[in-house]
Amino acid sequence: MKYALYLGCAIPIKYPGFEAATRMVCKRLGIDLIDLPFGCCPPPTSMKLVHYDSWLALAARNLCLAEENGLDLLTLCSGCVNTLKEANQILKKNDSKRRKINKILEEHNHNFKGTIQVTHILDVLYQDSIVEKLLREKLIDIPIRVGCHYGCHYFRPPQVMYPEELSPAESYVPVKMDHLLSLIGMEPTEYSRKFLCCGSPLGANMDQDAGYAITRQKLIHIHERNIQAISVVCPSCFEQFDMGQIALSRKTKDLPKIPTFYLTQLIGLSLGMSAKEVGLDVHRVKSKKLLESINVGGQNNSKD
Amino acid sequence: MTTIKIWNFFPREALYECYQCARCTGSCPAMEVAPAYGPRETILKCLNLGHEAVVQDEKIWLCCTCNVCEDRCPQKIPISDLLVALRNSAARRGNIPGKLGMAIELLAKTGRSMIVHQLDEMRAHHGLGPLPPIPVDEIKQILKKTKLNDVIDF
Ligand code: SF4
Ligand code: SF4
Numbered sequence: 001m002k003y004a005l006y007l008g009c010a011i012p013i014k015y016p017g018f019e020a021a022t023r024m025v026c027k028r029l030g031i032d033l034i035d036l037p038f039g040c041c042p043p044p045t046s047m048k049l050v051h052y053d054s055w056l057a058l059a060a061r062n063l064c065l066a067e068e069n070g071l072d073l074l075t076l077c078s079g080c081v082n083t084l085k086e087a088n089q090i091l092k093k094n095d096s097k098r099r100k101i102n103k104i105l106e107e108h109n110h111n112f113k114g115t116i117q118v119t120h121i122l123d124v125l126y127q128d129s130i131v132e133k134l135l136r137e138k139l140i141d142i143p144i145r146v147g148c149h150y151g152c153h154y155f156r157p158p159q160v161m162y163p164e165e166l167s168p169a170e171s172y173v174p175v176k177m178d179h180l181l182s183l184i185g186m187e188p189t190e191y192s193r194k195f196l197c198c199g200s201p202l203g204a205n206m207d208q209d210a211g212y213a214i215t216r217q218k219l220i221h222i223h224e225r226n227i228q229a230i231s232v233v234c235p236s237c238f239e240q241f242d243m244g245q246i247a248l249s250r251k252t253k254d255l256p257k258i259p260t261f262y263l264t265q266l267i268g269l270s271l272g273m274s275a276k277e278v279g280l281d282v283h284r285v286k287s288k289k290l291l292e293s294i295n296v297g298g299q300n301n302s303k304d
Numbered sequence: 305m306t307t308i309k310i311w312n313f314f315p316r317e318a319l320y321e322c323y324q325c326a327r328c329t330g331s332c333p334a335m336e337v338a339p340a341y342g343p344r345e346t347i348l349k350c351l352n353l354g355h356e357a358v359v360q361d362e363k364i365w366l367c368c369t370c371n372v373c374e375d376r377c378p379q380k381i382p383i384s385d386l387l388v389a390l391r392n393s394a395a396r397r398g399n400i401p402g403k404l405g406m407a408i409e410l411l412a413k414t415g416r417s418m419i420v421h422q423l424d425e426m427r428a429h430h431g432l433g434p435l436p437p438i439p440v441d442e443i444k445q446i447l448k449k450t451k452l453n454d455v456i457d458f
Contacts, residue, residue: 052388201370
């Protein structure tokens, strides 16, 4: 199993720990990752809003690189997967847009053909063959209550993101992260507002405090269910919960802080990697006490 | 600089299907923290005040693009497409939040939308090598051809 690894910007630059954890987990599970000179996706929350044609052209360039190497494209971020899946679909279906974009890219020797699929690390890990491999490993249970946050752009609009997996009412409710985490002994816990926004785009584009006010609404419901950890599949959502709790705690102290994890960090811990190896040491909200209390993430787990 | 009308991107007739039921606004996270904002309200303003008035309003940038409104709309109005078109049109008139404008400029100049000090050291801390360079000139040339200059100088 082989993919072109699309890292995006936020993960390799702000949260390289997620990249390290992902590379190690994929290696263990036999998923080959190929690095290519990709640029910014660009985000559905910035470039698409400001200049649609530029958004589509840069996305097309990234898709072309994967096509030229005959590889499906694996993303690690809800924003990246949203842009690249939608652009792939538009360029495959819309002849006039494809011609227009190819005219722009031709000088750089790219030509969008529509030969590859775009996917996300969560969907890749959820495949039967990978789950079987995971279950053959010696997994360490992580018995804590976890609240999953998928990130809006990971699954909306469902007609674009999961056209093959829609319910008869044409909706899509994501479950894959909850299922995967239950395999490693976690207790996925439902909470109100689970599928609503984390507040990141509003904070990034306009008003940081307003963005965090949205995050706080989610956190209140997460606390209501005594959730001990938050799991995400997007670096922007991660920052919103991790940095957000620090910023919010400067104003009010009513909510105790809950550590946030990127999905592959949790899978990595279960596979015996240490907290440091999967990059938990740089998170703002610390998980050390929680993990020590269940004896997970120590140095020696991977050696035995 | 060329200005554009959103109706080039979005069929005006689609808005007439709106019930004004506010199911969209009722689930909008931006509305909760900025009560003057809402997708229903934006649609109504488009119809009543016209496109020019709406694209001058900086409140259209409060939307998080979370797509919940469109997901819940009983009339299946493509609200997200409308909100993208409105903002493309607004940006060409100089209505673009400062932070966002800076992020776009960085992207155009470096090919990435983020920058940090001591990146190599930070990556090394996680056992990773330096990030390989990306062809910035190619990306800039593409953006010149798509006329990003209409919105941002770079
Ligand atoms: S949910 Fe749809 S029909 Fe109802 S107000 Fe919003 S856009 Fe109009
Ligand atoms: S997409 Fe924008 S307008 Fe619609 S619910 Fe989300 S924040 Fe509100």
